[in-house]
Amino acid sequence: MILDAIERASRDELETLQRTRLRETAARRGLDPGAELRDLPFTVKDDLRAAYPLGLITVPHEQLVRIHASSGTGGKATVVGYTRADLDVWTQVMARALAGAGVRAGTRVHNAYGYGLFTGGLGFHQGAERLGATVVPVSGGLTARQATLLRDLRAQALCCTPSYALHIAQAVREAGIEDLALEVGLFGAEPWTEGMRARLQAELGLVALNVYGLSEIVGPGVAAECLEGRDGSHVQEDHFLIEVIDPETGGPVAPGEPGELVFTTLTKEALPLIRYRTGDIGTVTLEPCACGRTTARMGPVQGRRDDMLIVRGVNLYPSQVEHALLTVAGIAPHWQLVVERPEQLDEVTVRCEPAEGGADRAALSERVRVALRERIGVGMAVELLEPGGVPRSEGKAVRVVDRR
Numbered sequence: 061m062i063l064d065a066i067e068r069a070s071r072d073e074l075e076t077l078q079r080t081r082l083r084e085t086a087a088r089r090g091l092d093p094g095a096e097l098r099d100l101p102f103t104v105k106d107d108l109r110a111a112y113p114l115g116l117i118t119v120p121h122e123q124l125v126r127i128h129a130s131s132g133t134g135g136k137a138t139v140v141g142y143t144r145a146d147l148d149v150w151t152q153v154m155a156r157a158l159a160g161a162g163v164r165a166g167t168r169v170h171n172a173y174g175y176g177l178f179t180g181g182l183g184f185h186q187g188a189e190r191l192g193a194t195v196v197p198v199s200g201g202l203t204a205r206q207a208t209l210l211r212d213l214r215a216q217a218l219c220c221t222p223s224y225a226l227h228i229a230q231a232v233r234e235a236g237i238e239d240l241a242l243e244v245g246l247f248g249a250e251p252w253t254e255g256m257r258a259r260l261q262a263e264l265g266l267v268a269l270n271v272y273g274l275s276e277i278v279g280p281g282v283a284a285e286c287l288e289g290r291d292g293s294h295v296q297e298d299h300f301l302i303e304v305i306d307p308e309t310g311g312p313v314a315p316g317e318p319g320e321l322v323f324t325t326l327t328k329e330a331l332p333l334i335r336y337r338t339g340d341i342g343t344v345t346l347e348p349c350a351c352g353r354t355t356a357r358m359g360p361v362q363g364r365r366d367d368m369l370i371v372r373g374v375n376l377y378p379s380q381v382e383h384a385l386l387t388v389a390g391i392a393p394h395w396q397l398v399v400e401r402p403e404q405l406d407e408v409t410v411r412c413e414p415a416e417g418g419a420d421r422a423a424l425s426e427r428v429r430v431a432l433r434e435r436i437g438v439g440m441a442v443e444l445l446e447p448g449g450v451p452r453s454e455g456k457a458v459r460v461v462d463r464r
């Protein structure tokens with residue numbers, strides 16, 4: 061594995077580079093280049109929408125060599141533009157993400173991310189080509205054909221969303237294919253859990269790695285997990301500066317605590333963004349990684365800012381409850397959170413159920429209670445129902461019942 065020098069630079073070296081580049085980015089945006097990061101204003105998705113389509117582009121439009129757009133759920137699409145140098149940065153960070161997953165010259169890469177306005181397809185494509193890998197640009201759809209091509213072309217790396225990977229796995233099963241050559245999967249563009257990782261690894265016989273990105277910042281490749289560590293995605297900190305903030309106050313959270321992920325681009329020309337609030341909730345650590353990279357690592361995205369509950373003054377994300385429950389052996393992955401305010405204080409009850417009947421219920425309840433307190437820091441009551449007792453839903457599960 062060959063790392064770029066900056067990926068194993070000292071924190072001092074990296075932060076010096078970030079300060080220099082932050083000044084350049086602030087100047088591009090017409091802001092005070094001498095300002096401290098915390099004094100610069102946030103940018104939000106609505107700023108991009110208000111400037112639709114190209115109002116936030118800071119270069120003459122003839123310098124744009126590519127335009128992408130993300131689908132506008134309930135509003136206008138978000139349009140982003142790239143100069144030649146921007147495409148080069150994006151290609152570099154995607155090449156690093158793929159190299160970190162073991163892809164090298166000659167590796168066969170089956171790219172089932174959608175090609176087109178969405179940044180997934182072309183982002184992975186460029187990075188894989190830069191490494192000299194052999195790209196199969198399948199794009200999304202025609203799932204039975206995906207399975208046949210995986211078998212016939214002997215792809216070693218699979219790139220797509222984790223939910224689509226499960227779909228492909230099903231098509232592989234249905235076609236009776238048993239001899240895939242897959243070694244690694246690079247999955248992203250939607251949040252996923254450790255449970256999903258285990259399932260993808262078992263069904264496709266590969267190592268499943270997370271790739272994080274968003275088109276506003278560059279596309280996929282903002283951060284990526286390494287093959288050696290598989291424990292958080294390395295942020296490409298020479299190009300993107302990450303902060304974790306309290307979504308209510310905008311102030312920093314304590315190290316390791318969950319909060320809203322905020323990115324500042326450090327090298328973008330066409331669409332430099334200062335302190336862009338992603339709405340994604342996650343954590344960041346500077347603990348050393350087995351791979352030798354010194355860059356900060358993001359934990360998995362735990363949910364969206366809009367899902368946050370405030371319970372007795374503590375920010376609580378429903379997904380934190382799920383993560384805590386998943387650590388308790390013997391607990392089924394079905395749960396519900398009930399929030400009440402009988403007097404002055406909020407009370408939270410976690411309803412969950414044993415994976416099978418006959419468990420020692422008192423001991424199981426206690427293990428759940430301890431896991432919740434240790435992982436979340438808010439005391440919660442535990443109501444252990446019978447197996448099948450948590451209401452099931454046909455569509456999106458109802459995880460929170462707020463009776464306040």
Ligand SMILES: [Zn+2]
Nearest residue numbers: 286289349351
């Ligand atoms: Zn690592």
